[in-house]
Amino acid sequence: MGVIEDIYEDLDADVSLEEFREAVEAKVEQMGGLADEETAAQLIVHDLQDGEVETIADIEAGMEEVRFVGKVLSVGELRTFERDGEDGEGQVLNLELADETGRVRVALWDEDAAAAEEELETGMVLRVAGRPKDGYNGLEVSANRVEGDEETEIDVDLAEGSTVESLSLGQSDVNLRGVVLDTGSVRTFSRDDGSEGRVSNLTLGDETGRVRVTMWDERADRAEELDPGTTVEVVDGYVREREGNLELHVGSRGAVEEIDEAVTFVPEATDIGSLEIGQTVDIAGVIRSADPKRTFDRDDGSEGQVRNVRVTDETGDVRVALWGEKADRDLGPGDEVFLADVEIQDGWQDDIEASAGFRSTIVKLDGTTAKPPERDGAEGGSGNQHGGGGSGSEGGSDGGGASSAETGLDAFAGGDGSSESGSGSEAAGAELEAKPEGEESGGVEAFTGTVVQTGDPVMLDDGEETRIVETEVTVELGQEVTVRGRRDGDRIEAEDVELP
Numbered sequence: 001m002g003v004i005e006d007i008y009e010d011l012d013a014d015v016s017l018e019e020f021r022e023a024v025e026a027k028v029e030q031m032g033g034l035a036d037e038e039t040a041a042q043l044i045v046h047d048l049q050d051g052e053v054e055t056i057a058d059i060e061a062g063m064e065e066v067r068f069v070g071k072v073l074s075v076g077e078l079r080t081f082e083r084d085g086e087d088g089e090g091q092v093l094n095l096e097l098a099d100e101t102g103r104v105r106v107a108l109w110d111e112d113a114a115a116a117e118e119e120l121e122t123g124m125v126l127r128v129a130g131r132p133k134d135g136y137n138g139l140e141v142s143a144n145r146v147e148g149d150e151e152t153e154i155d156v157d158l159a160e161g162s163t164v165e166s167l168s169l170g171q172s173d174v175n176l177r178g179v180v181l182d183t184g185s186v187r188t189f190s191r192d193d194g195s196e197g198r199v200s201n202l203t204l205g206d207e208t209g210r211v212r213v214t215m216w217d218e219r220a221d222r223a224e225e226l227d228p229g230t231t232v233e234v235v236d237g238y239v240r241e242r243e244g245n246l247e248l249h250v251g252s253r254g255a256v257e258e259i260d261e262a263v264t265f266v267p268e269a270t271d272i273g274s275l276e277i278g279q280t281v282d283i284a285g286v287i288r289s290a291d292p293k294r295t296f297d298r299d300d301g302s303e304g305q306v307r308n309v310r311v312t313d314e315t316g317d318v319r320v321a322l323w324g325e326k327a328d329r330d331l332g333p334g335d336e337v338f339l340a341d342v343e344i345q346d347g348w349q350d351d352i353e354a355s356a357g358f359r360s361t362i363v364k365l366d367g368t369t370a371k372p373p374e375r376d377g378a379e380g381g382s383g384n385q386h387g388g389g390g391s392g393s394e395g396g397s398d399g400g401g402a403s404s405a406e407t408g409l410d411a412f413a414g415g416d417g418s419s420e421s422g423s424g425s426e427a428a429g430a431e432l433e434a435k436p437e438g439e440e441s442g443g444v445e446a447f448t449g450t451v452v453q454t455g456d457p458v459m460l461d462d463g464e465e466t467r468i469v470e471t472e473v474t475v476e477l478g479q480e481v482t483v484r485g486r487r488d489g490d491r492i493e494a495e496d497v498e499l500p
Contacts, residue, residue: 007041057101059141061134066141070097070104071154072124074162074173077238078117093117094140096171097126098156105140105168106130112146122173125149140168165208167239167246174237174248176211178204179263180230181340182361183223185325202226202256203340203361204234204248205265210340210361213237215250222256228363233259267338267363273315275344277352282340283320285313286452286477288461293327311337311354312452312461319353326356329364333461334450334478336365447492448482451475457491466490473497 008020020041027040059066076094083090093113095106106128108116120126130143162176184201191197200223202213213234215222226232236254240247250256269284293307307327309320320339322329331337339354340361347353356362447467449460454477458469469483471494482498 003038004041007038055101056097056099056104059104059132059139061132061139063132065129065144066132067127067129068099069125069127069149069152069154070099070106071156072096072120072122072126073098073103073156074122074171075116075120076169076171078113094168094171095120095126096166096168097128099154100156103166104132106146107140107142108146109142112143116146125152125154127152163208164204164206164211167211167248169239169241169246172236172238174234174239176204176206176234176237176248177259177261177263178206178210178232178234179265180226180228180232181205181210181265181363182228183226186220186224200224204232205263205267207264207266210265210267211246211248213248213250213256214240215256216252218252219250219254219256222250226256226258231259231261231263233257267340269313269338271315272311272313272318275316275318275352275354277344277346279344280341281344281354282338283311283313283318283342283354284338285311285317285336286450287331287333287335287337288312288317288450288452288466289464290332308353311339312466314453319347319351321347321353321355322362323355323357326360326362329362331362331364334452334480336477338363338365444484444495445487445492446482446484447487448480451477451479451481453477467492469494469497471497473499475499 004021004024005017008017024037024040028035028037031040056068056070059068073096078091078093081090081092082088091110091113093108093116095108095116097104097106125148127147127149128141128143129145130141132139132141134140162171162174164176164178167174167176181203183203186198186200189197189199198217198220200215200220202215202223204211204213234248234250234254234256237248237250238254240249267284268282270279270281272283272285275281275283287309289310291308293305295303295305298304305324305327307322307329309322309331310317311320320342322331338361339356340363341359342354342356344352345355447460447462447469449462449465449467451458452461452466453459454475458471458475460467460469460481460483467483467487468491469485470491471483473494475481475497480500483492483494484496484498485492485494
């Protein structure tokens with residue numbers, strides 16, 4: 001064998017001998033005679049092996065090029081897009097590959113994308129060469145070469161399913177297990193061909209985040225058949241984007257099935273005290289007061305409805321306007337709630353308020369099994385959940401909350417959907433009137449309120465005022481408690497605590 005063949009024999013890279021020869025010849029020509037074939041071959045070997053990674057977990061954005069092996073978990077749909085300038089149309093197809101250490105999204109382009117749609121199947125093992133980068137949903141590799149590898153075995157279970165965090169645009173054949181956080185009603189719309197379509201939404205959560213699930217036509221009824229807190233598996237779903245957020249869609253091929261398995265949802269919430277107008281965030285806390293539902297006439301003559309509640313956490317409180325069907329939710333003082341994708345707006349009497357419309361999710365927490373997320377004081381902003389939007393003819397805006405709370409939730413109550421949005425100032429009413437508070441002889445005060453904070457100190461709220469109570473008596477969130485004792489400002493040193 002010649003020197004090129006000898007060097008190639010020791011090369012551990014996914015290139016053919018012919019490709020290696022051509023690269024060596026090009027290197028010799030590039031260096032203008034400063035390197036012979038042996039030197040050029042050694043330089044090519046260095047270039048080829050420089051990007052080799054042991055596992056998918058070793059891939060990092062910023063690497064010049066990587067080569068790795070992975071098993072195909074899912075093959076997305078071929079999408080066509082317009083290139084900038086006069087370059088015409090392009091095509092892209094996304095794969096999800098995995099090995100024993102992790103998963104990565106791989107983007108194939110143009111002719112490679114078209115060929116992959118016809119030839120690739122889940123379970124195949126591929127050798128990939130490409131450039132890694134930070135993509136829309138995290139790390140992805142833009143491939144310039146993909147080849148099948150029938151000899152390498154990768155121990156990855158295709159049936160293990162996806163997580164919310166791992167969902168990527170264009171992904172198909174998605175199996176995702178989660179707990180139902182909120183559900184919506186079935187809506188109808190007209191298609192371009194004049195036929196009637198049906199669509200509904202539910203919000204699903206797991207340990208890694210939450211995602212809106214959109215169900216079409218015969219699958220739409222599932223939203224009204226499932227209760228929040230039910231554990232389900234989405235089978236054969238596909239991922240789409242709406243208004244900058246990912247949604248998991250379920251069509252005639254897919255299903256949403258109840259399963260007997262515990263799934264924990266880990267919420268993240270923004271401190272109420274840090275809210276600013278214009279944000280779309282997630283918040284959590286205890287309802288300290290609730291107004292009656294109000295109806296109003298829209299400009300188009302239809303009737304709308306809204307109900308205002310006030311939610312408090314340890315950093316502050318905010319009025320939340322519940323629009324449309326959300327106004328019918330069974331919520332009252334003392335209930336712990338997690339509210340996702342609420343819009344922070346100018347409210348009634350120059351106060352800010354949170355608007356919970358069609359795109360929002362309301363989770364009523366079971367106080368015996370869960371507590372509102374703890375907070376780290378982070379400012380509001382865009383979270384990492386896939387907070388998807390509605391579909392059909394519905395609209396709205398979307399976003400995510402942002403602080404790092406980590407509390408497992410395994411019980412929920414209630415569920416609905418809504419097509420309303422807007423500011424509570426359109427139909428805002430006064431807060432519920434405070435319970436009477438009396439003065440007893442000797443400067444001792446009686447105060448009745450709902451427990452909105454336990455521990456040291458206890459905090460009671462009567463819908464209008466909050467009192468800090470010094471007591472060793474054990475109370476629970478949501479209890480209506482009467483305390484008697486000497487008052488110093490907003491603090492009461494309790495001499496007697498009357499529990500329900």
